Amino acid sequence: MFSITDVKFLNKAGTIKTPADWNCASKPKLWLYNLHYFDDLSSQDAAKRYTLHKDFIEKWISENPPCSGNGWEPYPISLRLVNWVKWCSVQPEATPKYLQSMLEQANVLMQQLEYHILGNHLFANAKALTFVGAYLQGENSGKLLAKGIKLLNEELDEQFLSDGAHFELSPMYHEILLWDLLELIDLAMTSKRVELLDCLPKWTGIARKALKWLSSIIHTDGEVSFFNDSSIGIAMKPHQIFAYANKLELAHTEVKGQLVTNKASGYSRVSLANYSVIFDHANVGPDYLPGHAHADTLSFELSIGDLRVFVNSGTSLYGTSQERVRQRKTAAHNTVSVCGLDSSQVWTGFRVAKRAYAKLEKSIINENSVKLVASHNGYLQQSPKVKHTRELQCSLDSVIIRDMLSKQLPACFHLHLHPDVDVIKLSEKELKITKDDEVLCLISSSEPINLKESTWHPEFGKSIANKKIEIEFTNGTLRTVIKQIKRDS
Secondary structure, three states: OOOOOEEEEEOOOEOOOHHHHHHOOOOOOOHHHHHHOOOOHHOHHHHHHHHHHHHHHHHHHHHHOOOOOHHHOOHHHHHHHHHHHHHHHHHOOOOOHHHHHHHHHHHHHHOOOOOOOOHHHHHHHHHHHHHHHHHHHOOOOHHHHHHHHHHHHHHHHHHHHOOEEEEOOOOHHHHHHHHHHHHHHHHHHHHOHHHHHHHHHHHHHHHHHHHHHHHHOOOOOOOOOOOOOOOOOOOOOOHHHHHHHHHHOOOOOOOOOOEEEEOOEEEEEEOOOOEEEEOOOOOOOOOOOOOOOOHHHHEEEEEEEEEEOOOOOOOOOOOOHHHHHHHHHHHHHHEEEEOOOOOOOOOOEEOOOOOOOEEEEEEEEEEEEEEEEEEOOOOOOOOOOOOOEEEEEEEOOOOEEEEEEEEOOOEEEEEOOOOOOOOEEOOEEEEEEOOEEEEEEEEOOOHHHEEEEEEEEEEEEEEOOOOOOEEEEEOEEEEEEEEOOOOOO
């Protein structure tokens, strides 16, 4: 039977039996953070677990003294406060002890706003202050609300690009921040606080653009693509985000047509009869905030019908392990490494040294065909210095990929297959990709094709065996063809 001591986050189970378990040294930091978030209070069926939630709140207050442990760090405070406000606001009567704890937490948060981290952390801080300030009465609630709103409006201008993308260029974090913005819009409409209502024109305008961008970056299976730090199961699902927007009567435009190019963020989507391609010609993110960046410049993901076929490797963990670094490296993505180097120098958990700057050089659309050409200078900043240019020629039943280097150097095109598909080697330079005996496509190349074992990481805490293609070349040019693409959607 489920007990208050039994919890599961990031696909890893744990128990909370003693006060020390809230800060257990053997648990990963992110797992412990999730323990302090209280996300289940905001679940759709939360009312069914009222007693459990009440007991867990009581347990947190009694076992987490002020300013001690993970729960009093600003990011967990921020997420927990929003969840507690939403939970308390639907109860018949607010418990004074809970209100006092929320005020205490908010005051602590005010003293340690995450200006040193910025990005999604600072936005979460601002959201929490806004929620608590709008909900609590008296004391310094007005000051909390004013600070939250001011910070939100400053960060919205900074963090959302003109095409609607969140500036950290992670589809997963885009989902998180967009959901935050929708909840703030909801708060304004529900509370009818004048201070919040005045913000609605700005907030709704940004949300509509962000909704459109999201529709361009998800796969036909309805889930998020894996560029930079991205994973399924952390943010709300895209269909939940769109449903929430509709509930708020936020009319938004979904992407349509054969080609959508998000110029400010640097992602393009090609949609033809049988398949779709999402192409990354973006920078790694803001120069001052590359923590969630991967060395994935000029990578792509491809779905045939509603099935993902070519995938980046995803993200299964944070921290500073070698596995974390490996998942961020160029070889974990569908792009080209040169001389064993990464397009951007990712290191430790959230650091990038010299990084690639990308440019979309051509974008041509004709009847039933699209051509994209992009380049980056990541290897020009290293030694040996070389420019990588990639051309995608997409027609109804094929994608021709031409990789061009400005010098003849040892290079390798890495191409990762979704674990649900099978691969059969037809010859030294040709493969067949199948699913349940259905031929999805053929892959041919100007150089020999090698198959290797690898892993795919669709969620935190998950590593699934898959196949990886490696095509080595030394003459500065590689031509790879994905042909006979066909699948009924």
